[in-house]
Amino acid sequence: MLMILASGSIYCYPQVAETNMHIVVVGLSHKTAPIEIREKLSFPSQTIGEPLNRLCSSYGINEGVIISTCNRVEVFAVTREFEKGLWQVKKFLSDYHNIPLQELDEHLYSHTSEDAVKHLFRVCSGLDSMVLGEPQILGQAKDSYGYSLQHHTAGVIINKLFHKAFSVAKRIRTETKIGSNAVSISYAAVELAKKIFSSLTDKTVMLIGAGEMAELAAKHLLSNGVQEILVANRTYEKAVEMARGFKGTPIMFREFTHYLKRVDIVIVSTAAPKYIIHPEQIEDVIKERKNRPMFFIDISVPRNVDPQINNIDNIYLYNVDDLQGVVAANLKERAKEAQAAEAIINEEIDKFYRWVKSLDVVPTIVALKKRFEDIRKGEIEKALSMMNALNEKDKEAIDAMTKAIINKIVHNPVAHLKKETDKVEGDFYIEAARRLFDLDKEEEQELPKTKEEG
Amino acid sequence: MNIIFFYITVIAYLLATFISIAYLIFHNDKVIKVANSAILAGFVFHTLTIISRWFEASRAPFANLHEVLSLFSWMVVIIYLLIYLRYKVAVIGTFVAPLAFLLITTASFLPKEIIPLAPSLESYWLPIHVSLAFLGNGFFAMTFLLGIMYLIQEHYLKSRKVGGLYFLLPSLDILDELSYKCLTYGFPLLTIAMITGAIWAEYVWGSYWSWEPRQTWSLITWFLYAALLHGRLTVGWRGRKAAIYSIVSFLILVGSFAMIKIFSWGAHAVFK
Numbered sequence: 197m198l199m200i201l202a203s204g205s206i207y208c209y210p211q212v213a214e215t216n217m218h219i220v221v222v223g224l225s226h227k228t229a230p231i232e233i234r235e236k237l238s239f240p241s242q243t244i245g246e247p248l249n250r251l252c253s254s255y256g257i258n259e260g261v262i263i264s265t266c267n268r269v270e271v272f273a274v275t276r277e278f279e280k281g282l283w284q285v286k287k288f289l290s291d292y293h294n295i296p297l298q299e300l301d302e303h304l305y306s307h308t309s310e311d312a313v314k315h316l317f318r319v320c321s322g323l324d325s326m327v328l329g330e331p332q333i334l335g336q337a338k339d340s341y342g343y344s345l346q347h348h349t350a351g352v353i354i355n356k357l358f359h360k361a362f363s364v365a366k367r368i369r370t371e372t373k374i375g376s377n378a379v380s381i382s383y384a385a386v387e388l389a390k391k392i393f394s395s396l397t398d399k400t401v402m403l404i405g406a407g408e409m410a411e412l413a414a415k416h417l418l419s420n421g422v423q424e425i426l427v428a429n430r431t432y433e434k435a436v437e438m439a440r441g442f443k444g445t446p447i448m449f450r451e452f453t454h455y456l457k458r459v460d461i462v463i464v465s466t467a468a469p470k471y472i473i474h475p476e477q478i479e480d481v482i483k484e485r486k487n488r489p490m491f492f493i494d495i496s497v498p499r500n501v502d503p504q505i506n507n508i509d510n511i512y513l514y515n516v517d518d519l520q521g522v523v524a525a526n527l528k529e530r531a532k533e534a535q536a537a538e539a540i541i542n543e544e545i546d547k548f549y550r551w552v553k554s555l556d557v558v559p560t561i562v563a564l565k566k567r568f569e570d571i572r573k574g575e576i577e578k579a580l581s582m583m584n585a586l587n588e589k590d591k592e593a594i595d596a597m598t599k600a601i602i603n604k605i606v607h608n609p610v611a612h613l614k615k616e617t618d619k620v621e622g623d624f625y626i627e628a629a630r631r632l633f634d635l636d637k638e639e640e641q642e643l644p645k646t647k648e649e650g
Numbered sequence: 651m652n653i654i655f656f657y658i659t660v661i662a663y664l665l666a667t668f669i670s671i672a673y674l675i676f677h678n679d680k681v682i683k684v685a686n687s688a689i690l691a692g693f694v695f696h697t698l699t700i701i702s703r704w705f706e707a708s709r710a711p712f713a714n715l716h717e718v719l720s721l722f723s724w725m726v727v728i729i730y731l732l733i734y735l736r737y738k739v740a741v742i743g744t745f746v747a748p749l750a751f752l753l754i755t756t757a758s759f760l761p762k763e764i765i766p767l768a769p770s771l772e773s774y775w776l777p778i779h780v781s782l783a784f785l786g787n788g789f790f791a792m793t794f795l796l797g798i799m800y801l802i803q804e805h806y807l808k809s810r811k812v813g814g815l816y817f818l819l820p821s822l823d824i825l826d827e828l829s830y831k832c833l834t835y836g837f838p839l840l841t842i843a844m845i846t847g848a849i850w851a852e853y854v855w856g857s858y859w860s861w862e863p864r865q866t867w868s869l870i871t872w873f874l875y876a877a878l879l880h881g882r883l884t885v886g887w888r889g890r891k892a893a894i895y896s897i898v899s900f901l902i903l904v905g906s907f908a909m910i911k912i913f914s915w916g917a918h919a920v921f922k
Contacts, residue, residue, distance in 0.1 A: 373679075377817065391807060394821035486886030489822065506808065510889050518810040525812045532677060 217258070217353050217552070217623065218278035221312040222285040222304055223270035226326050229303035237293055237300075239264040241339065245347045247292055252349045254284040259351040261358065263319070263340040265333065267326055272316065274353045278308045310545055313357065317541045320365040322374065328530045329374035334365045352623045356551060364544045371540060374533040377526035382412035384522045385493050385514065386420055389461055392491050392512055397421040402459040404428045404452055405466030406438060409516075410495045413463055418442060426459065428452040430466070453477060457484045465495040475504040482510055493519070551636075560626050561610050563635040568602045652703035652711075653762060655695050656720070660758055662692030663723075663751035670744035677817060682740050689743050692750070693727045700724060707764040710777035714765060715911055718780060719757035723750045725788030733792070733828065741818050742828075745795040775850035783843035783868075787903065789836030790875070794900035796829040797893035804890055826888055829896055833882070837875050844868055867906035874899040 224237065239247050239262050251260040251273065259274035271289065275281025286304065290297040307315045315324070320337045322329040341358040344350040350358070369375055378384040393399055399422045403414045406429060414425055425444030428451075429435035435446035447455055456462070456478075466472065473492070482490065489510040494501040499515055506513040514522070553559070576598055580591055609629060616625045630636050666688035673681040699720065703711040711717045730746040733739070767776075799819055806816040819825070847865070848858040859865060878895050881887035887895070 371679075373677075373817075388807070388812075391803070391816070391821050392823065394823040487888050487891075488886075489889065506810075509891065512807050514810060521810065522812050525816075528813070529677070529817055536678065 217555070218275050218281060218309055219272065219312045219353065219357060220275055220278050220281045220285060220306065220308045221270055221272045221315055222282060222289065222306045223263075223268060223315075224303045224305065225268035225270075225324065227324075228305055233300075233303050234266070234269065236295060237264075237269045237289065238266075239269065241343065244340075244343045247288075248344060248347045248349045250292065251285070251288050254288055256280045257284055257288075259344075259354040260349045261340055261344045261354055263337055265336045267333075268319070268324075270316075270319065272312070272354070272357075274351065282306050282308065310549065313545050313548055314541060316357065316361045317364045317544060318538075320361040321368045321537055321541070322365075323534055323537055323541075327379050328527060328534060330379070331369070331375055334362065338362060352555075352627050353552070357548070360544065360548050364541060367544070368537045368540050372533040372536045374530055374537050376533075377529050379523055379526055379530070380412075381495075381516065381519045381523060382409055382416055384519050384526065385413045385463075386416045387526075388512070388514060388519075388522065389417065389491055390420070392489055393460065395421075398423055399460040400424045400426065400458055401461045401463065402426040402428065402452065402455060403438070403442075403444075404449075404462065404464045404472070404500075405430075405468075405496065406434065407465035407495060410463045410465035410493075411438070413493060413495070414442060417461065422461070426452075426455055428455075456481045456490075459490070460488070461491045461493070462501075463493045463495065464500045466500055468496070468500055469498055471500060471502040473501040473505065475502055475508060478505045478508055478511060482508060555623050555626050557613055557626060560629055560635065561613055564609065564613075564629060564633055565606055567633050567635060568606055572598050572602050652699050652706055655699035655702055656754075656758070656762070659692050659695040659699055660751070660754050662688055662695060663747060663754055666692055666743075666747035667751045670747045673741075673744055674815060674818065682744070685747065686734070686740055686743050689727060689747055689750070690731070693724075693731060696720070696724050696727065696754075703764070707766075709767060709772070710780070711764075712777055712780035712784075713767055713771075714761070716757045716760040716762050718784065719753050719760070721781070722784050722787060722791075723753035723757070725784045726750055726753070726791045729785075729788045729792050729832070737824070737828065739820050739824065739828070741820065742795065742799070744818075745799060746792075749791060749795060771854060773850060773853055775846055775853060779843060779846040779850050782839055782846060786836045786839030786843055789832040789839065790896075790900050790903060792832040793829045793836065793896040796825050796832065797896040797900075800825040800829065800893040801890065801897075804893075822889065826892065829892065830882055830888075833875065833879055833896070837879050840868070840872055840875060844872060863906075863910050867910065871899070871903045871906070874902065 224234065226234070229237075241264070244262060244264075248260060248262060251257060251262070251271065256275050256277055257273045258276070261272045263270040263272070269289075271285050273281055273285050275284070286297060286301070286306070289295075289304070290300055316337075318324045320334050322331060322333055325333055337358070341350065341354075344354060378387045389396060389399075396417065399417075401414060401417050401422050401424070403410060403425060418425060425439070425442045426447050427435045427439040427442065427444050428447050428449045429438065430449050432446065432448060435449070438444075439446040462473075464473065478490070482488075487510050489512065492501050492505065492511065492513040494513065494515045497516065501513060501515075503513065503515075505511050576595060580586070580594070583591075586594075613625055613629060666685050669681060669685035669688055673685055700711060703717070712721055726746060727750050730742060733742060800822060802815055803819040803822055803825065806812050806814075807822065844865075847868070851860065851865075852858045878887070878892065878899060881895070882892060
């Protein structure tokens with residue numbers, strides 16, 4: 197809390213004051229700009245301090261955050277006048293990277309106020325990402341906000357805005373299934389395995405051959421708790437080496453069929469030009485297994501597993517195309533969840549703006565006075581009910597006296613609030629008053645965890 | 651009073667059915683919670699229905715067809731609730747709700763008056779026999795629903811075109827395991843129900859076994875489920891085969907029960 201108050205706009209010096217703060221964003225992403233433009237506009241994190249300070253020393257800009265990833269560059273700023281602010285941010289981007297604004301403009305999008313807030317919430321929740329609902333962007337946004345704290349370009353509004361954005365992203369992740377269906381082939385294989393076996397902890401995997409996707413799938417299965425991994429490779433040394441990586445058991449390639457009966461999941465990825473697993477073979481295996489199901493993942497091209505085995509009861513076979521189909525279906529399911537996520541975002545924007553509005557000085561003063569008056573009334577009632585000896589006149593006198601005390605106490609804070617509100621630090625005074633006297637008690641309060649992030 | 655509770659129950663199960671369908675369409679986790687609350691509410695009123703009818707009839711309300719169908723529906727729901735407590739597979743509720751609704755709606759079309767039992771039938775064996783029989787049937791109904799769910803999920807996985815219910819249904823393994831568990835409960839219950847039925851028959855008619863249609867058909871059902879249990883335990887029947895078998899067996903069970911009631915065959919028809 198102290199850190200927030202202190203971290204304010206030391207470098208963002210007060211400009212001409214107006215009453216309201218505006219949040220603006222100017223940015224470009226994979227949707228609006230090709231990689232050639234995006235890389236020109238990126239801000240390396242090692243040297244982010246300089247652009248941040250330059251941004252905040254622009255006229256009319258009080259606070260700022262720059263999010264720069266390979267897919268997007270977003271500049272968030274808090275300004276007193278949003279048209280000038282927007283223009284300043286654009287000018288900053290163009291000046292800093294030495295690209296004429298005309299050239300840049302067609303790739304840039306900009307949002308102000310509610311739309312800017314909504315944009316940040318959507319970005320952090322992965323709704324604006326190339327792969328819908330991907331989680332990395334949240335971490336990148338947290339880092340970017342951290343840089344702003346470090347370089348003192350985050351003030352009270354940015355603090356609240358970003359903390360809110362992170363909590364919204366978290367809420368969306370827990371309340372919707374936006375991130376729950378796999379969008380990579382190797383992970384899709386794991387999910388299918390879970391739809392067949394439920395628990396993977398007592399399952400055995402056999403990896404035949406090598407290859408990036410196959411090894412990745414094996415790794416995912418391992419991290420999902422499979423009991424054992426058998427590794428077969430035409431070159432036994434390679435099998436030994438890979439097995440070491442998976443803490444698995446190497447087996448001789450020509451013997452892999454003998455092991456099939458104790459294996460639940462088979463990942464095949466060899467360079468063999470023909471089928472190496474045949475239906476007759478598998479029919480025997482499944483009989484020996486007493487029909488306990490088997491899941492075959494054939495990642496090899498040309499295919500190594502005869503597709504006929506899928507017709508055998510309790511055998512499930514997926515090749516690369518099938519897995520790709522699963523990924524496509526998962527993305528469709530994510531799009532469905534995205535609708536629920538948008539609803540959450542709209543709800544949270546309302547909450548956020550209720551807070552922004554509370555930073556206005558008038559309602560704060562009203563609430564402050566009401567708070568004192570409530571305390572006074574409560575205490576005086578309690579006290580008077582015990583003082584039966586007093587007559588009406590005495591009671592009135594006591595009442596008047598307490599009123600006078602309250603008015604004197606309240607007078608100075610109110611006067612300062614009114615005076616300071618015309619300055620940039622006004623928001624800090626208002627925020628401090630609201631916290632010190634618990635004026636937001638009825639509303640949901642999320643205290644920013646500045647220490648962790650900063 | 652029991653009639654009022656009864657209709658509240660019908661409405662609750664109807665709502666649960668609609669909400670369940672909404673869940674299957676929209677995939678929203680909040681919806682399934684609402685559906686399960688509706689089932690729970692229905693169950694509470696259903697229990698009140700049975701208790702109040704018990705008092706109003708001054709006997710166990712397990713005699714006429716209206717009563718036993720209501721009991722059957724109640725058994726299915728309580729078994730589901732127990733499974734839910736243990737395994738937390740809420741999606742089963744979306745299949746239980748329509749079945750509970752179907753059973754109780756059928757009951758609602760049947761004569762609901764409380765008819766006193768013939769004194770010859772009054773015995774404490776009646777509630778024991780009937781409740782055990784329908785608890786067993788409740789488990790078999792569950793294997794039927796789980797079988798359907800298994801076939802749906804298996805179809806998605808086999809056809810390699812995932813989508814729709816694939817995302818909602820649990821794994822094949824869980825469905826198969828639950829179905830097996832239900833069978834291991836249902837089968838002994840059916841066995842005990844047949845024994846208590848025979849004792850009661852002896853008490854009322856003076857003969858343990860008279861090959862009347864109800865008895866014959868329960869014996870047939872008993873053999874069907876005995877074969878399934880045997881197949882599962884020794885031959886390794888599971889998955890698709892066991893699912894189809896569970897579905898067919900339950901349809902035979904329900905079909906024979908309906909036939910006997912409709913055509914009033916045999917001694918059990920006295921309760922009609």
